[in-house]
Amino acid sequence: MSLQRHRLDAEFALDPELCHLNHAAIGPWPRRTMEAVCRFATDNAARGSLDYLQWLEVETHLRHRLARLIGSDDSASIALLKNTSEALSVIAHGLPWRTGENVVGIAQEFPSNRIVWESLAPRGVRWRALDLDQSSDPEGDLCALCDEHTRLIAVSWVQYARGLRLDLARIGAFCRAHDIRFCVDAIQGLGAQPFSLADSGADFVVADGHKWMFGPEGLALFYAAPAHRQTLGLHQFGWHMVANPGDFEQYDWTPAPEARRFECGSPNLLAVHALEASLSLLEDVGISRIEPLIRERCDWLIEAIDRRGFELLSPRAPERRAGIITFRVPEVASERLYPALMANQVLCAQRGGGIRFSPHFHTTEETLTLAMERVEQLARG
Numbered sequence: 001m002s003l004q005r006h007r008l009d010a011e012f013a014l015d016p017e018l019c020h021l022n023h024a025a026i027g028p029w030p031r032r033t034m035e036a037v038c039r040f041a042t043d044n045a046a047r048g049s050l051d052y053l054q055w056l057e058v059e060t061h062l063r064h065r066l067a068r069l070i071g072s073d074d075s076a077s078i079a080l081l082k083n084t085s086e087a088l089s090v091i092a093h094g095l096p097w098r099t100g101e102n103v104v105g106i107a108q109e110f111p112s113n114r115i116v117w118e119s120l121a122p123r124g125v126r127w128r129a130l131d132l133d134q135s136s137d138p139e140g141d142l143c144a145l146c147d148e149h150t151r152l153i154a155v156s157w158v159q160y161a162r163g164l165r166l167d168l169a170r171i172g173a174f175c176r177a178h179d180i181r182f183c184v185d186a187i188q189g190l191g192a193q194p195f196s197l198a199d200s201g202a203d204f205v206v207a208d209g210h211k212w213m214f215g216p217e218g219l220a221l222f223y224a225a226p227a228h229r230q231t232l233g234l235h236q237f238g239w240h241m242v243a244n245p246g247d248f249e250q251y252d253w254t255p256a257p258e259a260r261r262f263e264c265g266s267p268n269l270l271a272v273h274a275l276e277a278s279l280s281l282l283e284d285v286g287i288s289r290i291e292p293l294i295r296e297r298c299d300w301l302i303e304a305i306d307r308r309g310f311e312l313l314s315p316r317a318p319e320r321r322a323g324i325i326t327f328r329v330p331e332v333a334s335e336r337l338y339p340a341l342m343a344n345q346v347l348c349a350q351r352g353g354g355i356r357f358s359p360h361f362h363t364t365e366e367t368l369t370l371a372m373e374r375v376e377q378l379a380r381g
């Protein structure tokens with residue numbers, strides 16, 4: 001099988017000896033992102049903040065791009081927060097809970113998606129978790145865990161460890177039918193897979209930009225449906241979140257009607273410039289083009305894993321995965337293999353009981369071949 005390439009692969013300047021298979025942790029920066037950051041730094045050094053209004057225009061473009069990425073035309077519903085965990089905390093501690101209510105989710109979630117709901121225990125809100133390892137129908141089983149006290153279902157679209165991609169539309173439809181809110185952590189899918197807000201039925205969508213979106217760490221998308229935006233209690237306050245943020249001498253204030261109400265102070269304009277540039281690349285390539293390129297690379301990896309007699313831990317069905325392929329080499333502890341791979345320039349992660357590879361659209365066949373050869377050598381050589 002020979003992998004298709006995209007002409008915008010040239011945007012990546014990775015060392016050819018490095019096998020970068022770690023987009024599920026931190027994606028590399030495209031050239032245009034590096035250039036945008038360098039330009040921003042140069043402008044800052046030479047002109048101070050003289051161009052501040054232009055910087056804010058970049059921020060506006062970013063909000064539009066993020067809205068488009070989730071299939072929304074409402075950029076006023078997008079807040080720019082520090083990270084996914086902060087966005088989840090804004091939701092968890094903003095919803096008007098009643099004692100005795102519960103949140104339904106998945107036991108094997110990334111810690112931020114568990115800890116934040118467990119933190120509601122002192123308010124009498126319980127976290128009910130589905131054991132994925134015991135489920136052959138995760139969507140159905142999540143719905144079955146709900147009862148009349150369930151206020152929220154909170155899941156990652158794509159599970160971080162082994163890459164299971166959930167059918168959000170199915171869960172979203174259940175939530176709507178039962179007056180349950182639906183919170184989607186989309187960090188492991190956005191940038192790799194098309195996302196439709198309408199189809200998902202999500203009330204909240206959160207995702208940091210440093211994985212599949214090729215952005216920097218520390219700048220995250222937070223979408224809240226307009227109806228919930230107004231009812232979510234606020235816990236962070238400052239000049240930026242008010243209706244008239246430029247009027248420092250106005251003493252009576254109200255929170256901005258837009259999602260900006262969740263942004264209490266100065267924006268991270270350095271990261272804004274970086275993420276805006278990265279998303280421009282995603283838009284230039286097109287998510288609908290990116291998805292099959294990633295699928296091809298994952299299929300390639302699965303074939304190579306099978307051929308070598310390694311054990312695939314990720315779902316086999318393409319509709320059940322996005323860009324994560326986790327596997328094990330029988331009789332070789334992943335705890336031993338992982339550091340050896342890293343020391344040999346295979347940038348990957350140890351997750352879900354195995355080695356996690358996460359290629360993106362620009363990953364070349366040479367990279368995949370080299371990575372699998374190194375696994376073979378280090379495990380069996």
Ligand SMILES: Cc1ncc(COP(=O)(O)O)c(C=O)c1O
Binds near residue numbers: 083112156158159188
């Ligand atoms: C599913 C998931 N959610 C959240 C995070 C953490 O995001 P952040 O650091 O932006 O809070 C990760 C990081 O790996 C993740 O995989």
